[in-house]
Amino acid sequence: MAYAEGGETIAEFVDTTKRFGKVLAADRLNLKIGKGEFLSFLGPSGCGKTTALRMLAGFEPPTEGRILIDGQDIGAEPAHRRPVNMVFQHYALFPHMTVAENVGYGLRQRRPKLAKDDIAARVARALDTVRLGDFGPRRIWEMSGGQQQRVALARAIVNEPKILLLDEPMAALDAKLRGQMQMELLSLQRKLGITFILVTHDQQEALSMSDRICIMGKGRISQIGTPRELYDRPANRYVADFVGRANILPGTVIRNIGEHALVRLASNHDVVVEAPRPVSPGDKVDIAIRPEALRLGTAAEPGLPDITATVAHMTFLGEHVEYLLRHPDLGELQVMVPRQAERALPGVDVGTQLHVLWDQGNGLILGQD
Amino acid sequence: MAYAEGGETIAEFVDTTKRFGKVLAADRLNLKIGKGEFLSFLGPSGCGKTTALRMLAGFEPPTEGRILIDGQDIGAEPAHRRPVNMVFQHYALFPHMTVAENVGYGLRQRRPKLAKDDIAARVARALDTVRLGDFGPRRIWEMSGGQQQRVALARAIVNEPKILLLDEPMAALDAKLRGQMQMELLSLQRKLGITFILVTHDQQEALSMSDRICIMGKGRISQIGTPRELYDRPANRYVADFVGRANILPGTVIRNIGEHALVRLASNHDVVVEAPRPVSPGDKVDIAIRPEALRLGTAAEPGLPDITATVAHMTFLGEHVEYLLRHPDLGELQVMVPRQAERALPGVDVGTQLHVLWDQGNGLILGQD
Amino acid sequence: MTKARARWLLLGPAGLWYAALLVLPLAVVLVYSLGERAPAGGYAPALTLAQYANLGSRWTAFQNTLVLAPVGTLAALLIAYPLAYFLAVKSNPRWRTALLVLVIVPFWTSILIRSYAWIFLLGGRGIPALLADLGLGDIRLINTPFAVLVGIVYGYLPLMVFPIYVSLERLDKRLLEASSDLGAPPWRSFLQVTLPLSLPGVATGSMLVFILLMGEYLIPQMLGGGKVFFVGNALVDLFLQSRNWAFGSAMAVTLVAVMLVTVTLYMRFLSRIGAARDDVGLM
């Protein structure tokens, strides 16, 4: 349920800025979050993801700008009066309460008070939702990491918040559990229809779960879009590098070909690449091409530039083998070769010269950073 | 520098067994480790990886069986007299010593004593090797996670052990740093020529780094082999499932075709698969096929069984889209579709019926568990 | 209510307490220390440093305290450390809590009564009688500095055991494995890893015991037979027997000053050797 211009907006950052002393943790954020959307904040450590979330939750007042929920400026509302709930990074479960007490905590804060039975029923339902039906009387420290994560989730959703905030909720889980929890989280969101905002620095996680991803870097929003948009059309070098892997090569535009452009690489090869922004002949541009968009061959192919490079390293990854090649002008090139395709490259080892095949139209001219 | 029968053996487990009370943590391990080899122990949590390593290091005496280093039974040698060094999971750096003091610790234990200058020189060299040349006087808690990991490495390699043991040395690092450290570790091993034994539960890590991988499950060795051997020829269901992903389907052998076999699936489709072990017509077998070995199409292809399944879920993963399909007889099928190939599937969404294309010869008959 | 207001409200009672019962009394003692003894005893206002000049006459008390306090601390440390080590490292985890509790139980009985038991034990019918039966001859223990030392060690052992136990308990066992892995035999691992890492506990414990010993009065009084004289005893005598309050105040001021200096120096030393990195707070 991706957000579309004109769709219903549940929350909005308007020029929201946060300073910690000299550190600019959030720099004029502008962002509309749609109702029922699954939005991720993705970015490296320290880029301000948590800060954005905490401002929305009400733990940090913005230094400048506004935050709207349901069209209302909620700048002055303290955290406990906002219709949002958070799943904390290390869950922040109350160790002195049982699982059920933890889950019921939010409901017990309601005024006028809710009936005891009502609370119990809702807690039971929430625990069922996260498949912990029988765990109510357990102590927190008797629960495994994955279970604790689900308790934290139940504790948040039982309040039926308008927005659920999740700050790296799976960072502490091991790989296997992590994948499992991602699936569960996603189906839960589809079921509840609540807006989810997820903070993560794991691109795989963001790609596989989100309706839209908001890529952050140094306090700024670098790009917002669906996973495919970001992967296929990274706006700039930073995004291209952070979402998936990319070979980034400088080049000079020779001429425009519709939405594509003919670009001359440093090695004097000409390639046809996508041009999402208008460029003119003579422009110096950066081109991004994904390792899996390149092919390797033992011979040049007609119609394609003949780029010859030396194998420097091969890493077996199961489905793929990652080849690292060295070209005198282009530097290092990563090429991801599927196992099937590799069978066509017998006897290749470190030092072998291979032809890097760049199909017409693959690759993309990046915007300025 | 993979281990080959007849190559030089540096260490050997001979029927090595370890019991903790009732728990059989290591069950008759038999394993030869080659000189200069990079060997990984891969397995899920609790399968006995650490136990195997700790027996080799001398922290746990085996309950039965022997352990040889350089052909000598070292059962009675205490840890401090073994020519092996360990990089601990959380590094176990001495918090009361500087980086240099940590690295020099092993050298200072030598009797007769080494000259101060000699120690200092060796420490400096080891720190250079792990690219921490200037960090000698720093305190441990002033170092980041990745840096601490390198200190732990330097502290072990400075002693020039015959075998370097690494117990999940990268488990605590974040994804980006982890990839980087893997590369460094590998090039270090190549440079030093020391035997490395790495414990991990991350298959990607094991696949990309090791000469050989020893797959463990419940205290036993399930399979030993090079990454490609394991990936392409998993000995059994357990290994197939643990190394990479696999669709595992039951079937009945129709007839042998050289090293292949024609197998009838539960859906009555016949497929030609590899048969690494002799089978006879009528045998009930399990077949493993990797998600990336299947293709999806909008129409059946001649010569291939026509398996029609319904899309249940799609997960965008960047280079690939993972399709989860449901077939009335075969159950769930995972298919990994490269982005390029996906362009041939326009308008596909959850609920669409697609043809699963199983190329002749893909897939493998598994051994019994 | 603003945050700042709340903060002041919360600090109010403590602030009041410190002002009325710490700052004020200390100020009074300081003023008294510059006064004189009234003819019939007590305090007579004056402004003189005579009392401080007279401190030399109690030099023995200072000397005893400054020798026996550190020696007592050290003795307590030497006895407590192996026990703490045993409890934290060697004992069966199942019994650990019980064994720990057993260390504190005596601490919960009035020190007066326990000291009294020592008077018997160290007296002629106690241990010396046993020793005499063993043919070790006529050994007198009670009313000697040794008896005081025994009392000190006894009285303050738990205070020493606990912080050391805590720091040893917290010690990561893998560090010892790492040490062994790097070629250190057990005893060298102890010296190079265990001992240094337990220093914060040693620091806290010895600080606590030292501070309490510097002001000790009861144990020398009861087990020293009035012959082993601490600053504490001198102070009590000055206030209760000779009633020279001015001199007593000067002595108290001096004692506090000496303690402040010693403790500060000790802390400095500890942070220099890295032991104070953790929490050499007092608990």
Place this chain on the structure above:
Amino acid sequence: MRIYALAVYVFLYLPIGIIALFSFSAGRSASQMQGFSTQWYAKALSNPFVIDALKTSATVALISAILASVFGTMAALALSGMKGRVRVLFDALIYIAVMIPGIVIGIATLIALVTVFDAVNPWLEAATGWRLSMGHGSLIAAHVLFTMSLVIIIVRARIEGMDRALIEASSDLGAGPLATFWQVTLPMLAPAIMAGFLLSFTFSFDDFIIAFFVAGSETTLPIYIFSSIRRGVTPEINAIGTMVMGASLMLLVIAQLTLRRGKAPGH
């Protein structure tokens, strides 16, 4: 190692055993076993001075432990995360309060309070007919000075080790500041406060030297014991000691249970 530990335990328990043993002596001497009897328990329990002293001690210890816990916790809460001069000042005061020998505190408090009382009393007596005097109040006040500082140190360490996210989580779930304090902060601090309370109680209950100076006409148990020991000790003292030890043991068990209940792994 084990033998060593055993030896230390013998060292620790020898005097306790002696006390308990002699408390059952039938004779008059506190340091001699002359037949068996429980008469001294009966004597101690029927001795109004013992009961009185015990009452005084218990009351004083209880009240000062409560005050110390409450005020100490309050101060620790205010001081945590506080910077600047006030913080430095309080740190210094806490530090000094813990460090000053009991004798000095006892004497200094006595002199200071008497001076203040003398100044205030004529006026106060004229106005209200009441006079301030040394007694329970001054004793509690002096004990609280030390024990409150202890509580501050213990509780503050706990606050600093506490996960701030818990407070935020509570607030996030709709609890206002006060509700958060009662439902999260306080329960989280409970083990530390309890430990502080028990330490304070023990200290106050067992303190002799401060009480000796500031108790006014009150007799606490240690003062009573000290006075009795001065001349002519009877096994009554041993009986008292044995009983106090029994009570302490019970308290300890309770404390142990409370602490364990509040202790969660990782906290």
Place this chain on the structure above:
Amino acid sequence: RPRGAHAADLGDRAVLATWPNYHDVENFAIFQKETGVATQVNVFGSNEEMLAKLQAGGSGWDVFVPTNYTITTYVDADLIEPLDLSKLPNYDAAAFDARFADAGTVNGKLYAVPKNWGTTGMAWDSTKAKAPFTSWKEFFDLTMTDFSGRTMVHDYQLTTIGNALKYYGYSFNSVDPKELADAEKLLLQVKPHLFAISSDYQPSMRNGDAWMTMCWTGEGKQMNRDIPEIHFALGKEGGEIWSDYYAIPKNAPHREAAYALINFLIDPQVNAREATAHGFPVADSRVNALLPKEVLADPILYPAADLLNVQEFGAAATLTDPNRAELMARFKSA
């Protein structure tokens, strides 16, 4: 009885500062039953301590038990008040031996009524002594020889210094600097040979650690009764004779109760019970009439007149003399 009439305005308690084991606990219970006043007892180790407490103020005492030689100091320091005899109907001046009642009257006003009297002598284990002895000279000389490490002296300046002065034949109460210097020399010389400086000598004497000690009459009698080998004697060159009194401090919080308590305790019946409990001699002839004959004939409690006559009452000067105080401190801390 007149006491009942007072009951209404007595209050509920009285605080008594006294010496250890110096009362019959039963009597306080009776007093409370009769008057509703509970007696709270504080015990002290020396007159100096009592004085210090009163000087510091805030003692909260209603009745205390000063020794004869301290009373003038209390009066001078305005710490006690004259007694209102109308509130002490049980006091009969004529019944008291003047020798033990005199000190209660200062400047013609009665400030204190007598409680008990006694002497301070020496007790020793006769099995350790080659011959019986009866002088402070022998006491100190033997300490440095046969009794080395086995002698105890009081932690109390009056008797310890006083008896050292007697060694030289000086007055027990001397404050003469030269004489005090001699006493100090002796004490410092003796100190290494002492078993302890402590007024709590009974346990050590009884279990044989100490063989000889300075000793108050009543306690000498108690030890002698239990262990006949322990002898008690007075110094023949002199020593202390003392008399304890009841007095009421200024500003006593429960003055009426204080009077009632004193009046109760000097009731001959009550006092006789007291004396039976603690064993010290009483100066009140009405009480002596109620005590058994053998008690009054005891040579330890009631020494022969010639022995008694050379003993000196403590002098007021000794209590406040800074030199004696300092001497004691130097002796203890040496």
